[in-house]
Amino acid sequence: MKYRKEDLAIHGGPRAKTSPNIAMFPGGLEIGEEEKREVMEVLDAKYLFRYYGPKEAPSKVKKLEEEYARYLGRKHCLAVNSCTSALICGLIAVGVEPGDEVIVAGYTFFASVAAIVAVRAVPVIAEVDKSLTLDPEDFEKKITPNTKAVVAVHMRGMPAKIDRIMEIAKKHNLKVVEDVAQANGGSFKGKKLGSFGDVGCFSLQFHKVITSGEGGVLVCDDDLYYTRAQAYHDVAACWRKDRFAPPEFEGEIFFGVNFRMSELTGAVALAQFRKLDAIVQRMQQNRRRIKEKIGGLPGLDFREVNDEEGDVSICLVLYLPKPESAREFGEALQAEGVEAGTIYDRSVPDWHIYTHWKMLMEKMMPSEKGCPFNCPMTPRGKEIEYTEDMCPNTLGWLSRTIHIDIPPQLTDEDCNQIAAATLKVASVLL
Ligand SMILES: Cc1ncc(COP(=O)(O)O)c(C=O)c1O
Known part of the structure; x- marks a missing residue:
């Protein structure tokens, strides 16, 4: 159907989408009887701490770990209190040390970068490609003799090109930490995200595909990585059979923090985890429905899909020819x-885009020594500079982008109306 300019709602015409919008809390809006039941079991048992209580009770956190590990085909799973904590434990586990360089894309939530700095390593920022995930070519270009690891982010539900990333990492002897915070339940070529890298890290924060308000999960196969992650996440060493026993091998115990997950969190997470596949399927179905209806419009391009079946589909991303046309659209x-x-809009703060990571751009640290940026341990820490133009392709893609949320709760009619609205706007503006 052909519309005139005055038909657009922005110019006073009737709205194409009349159904109410649904907030983007995919798992959060699905909280119901199952979560309540699990939480009540914890309260009834008065067993709120995963490692002990007044009397023995089955741990929800442990159950969550067992189910997650099985789902991903991983040997080990450790539940923690956030994905940021999981990333920190993961980096420690794989042996990232002060002064090492870790490569990460310039489009991710700032936590992926903050975790690197938390272990006193130097973040090196690389480009994303048209899929808005790490560009493998640029990743390889950014490798130096100091590079120890890469944080591969499966951004906005889309699997990164993890096969290429793994290949490059192997060639250069680098560790791979997968950041699956935004792509829980996704896969690449039939294999679950989080099962490729040396470790995989997931978020259960309230915005995520499934949630316990806050929470995180780390998975790996290597026994030593698992031990080190446990040791770091629990300063009290409650995870050990005998907390006070001498170390079974050198490096088994060391200074840790407290990133433990509570049983209440574990209870909600367990009920949510059992809904994960169904939530993802609904988002995928909604994305397909909308995309099928708006595909093929001249002037409208889609985000590169690294794996159609594996895209969790929390959103649909479109590219317009120019930043101005994207804003207008x-x-x-x-x-x-x-x-x-x-x-991307330079004037609108957004902690997912490197130009807005003020702490990184200005190397803001709490102490004067400023480790890792100004410290004798860091071969390149002193020299490394972060500039606005360091990832021009990333800004190029992001500035032409339109992002449409796809909650699982959308009905077919909601999807039809989103597609109709997009077609309407496109017929006038493109
Ligand atoms: C890509 C990415 N990594 C890490 C995180 C950190 O997750 P959490 O809030 O659980 O620490 C987030 C959260 O938004 C994220 O989007």
Whole structure:
């Protein structure tokens, strides 16, 4: 159907999407009887700490770990209190040390970078490609003799090109930490995300695919990595059979912190975990429905899909020819009633884009010594500079982007209306 400019809602025409918008809390909005039952069991048993209580009770956290490990085909799983904690434990586990360089994409939530700095390693920022995940070519270019690891982020539900990343990492003897915070339940070529790297890290924060409000999970196969992750996450060493026994081998115990998951969190996470595949399937179905209806429009391009079946589909990403056309398109789509927007605008703060990571750009540390950026341990720490133009392709892609949320709770009619609104705006603006 052909519309005129005055038909657009932004110019006073009727809205194409009239159904109410649904907030993007995929698992959060599915909280129900199952979560309540699990939590009540914890309260009834008065067993709120995973390692002990007034009397023995089955641990929800342990059960969560067992089910997650089985789901991913991993030998070990450790539940922690956030994905940031999981990433820190993961980096420690694989042996990242002060002064090492760790490569990460310039488009990710800032936590992926903060975790690197938390272990006093130097983040090296690489480009994303059209899929908005790490560009393997640029990853390889950024490797130096100091590079120890890569944090491969499966961004906005999309699997990274993890086969290429693994190949390059192997060639250069690097460790791979998968950041699956935004892509829980996703896969690449039929294999679950989080099962490729040396460790995989997941988030259960409230915005994520499934949630316990806060929470995280780390998975790995290597026994030593698992031991080290446990040791770091629990300063009290409760994870050991005998907390006070001498170390069974050198390096088994060392200074840790407290990243433990509570049984209440574990209870909610367990009930949510059992809903994961169904939630992902609903988002995938919604994404397909919308995409099928708006595909093939001249002037409208889609995000590169690294794996169609493995995309968790928390959103649909479109590219417009220019940043100005993306802004105009996004505003018109919002006026039509669609939860959509552009991703990059220099003037709008967003902690997912490197140019807004003020702490990194200015190397802001709490102490004067400023480790890892200004410290004798870091061969390149002193010299490394972070500049606005260090990843031009990333900014190029992000500035032409429209992002449409796809909650699992959308009905077919909601999806039809989102597609109709997009077609309407496209027919006038493209
Ligand atoms: C890509 C990515 N990594 C890490 C995190 C950190 O997760 P958490 O809030 O559980 O620490 C997030 C959370 O938004 C994220 O999106």
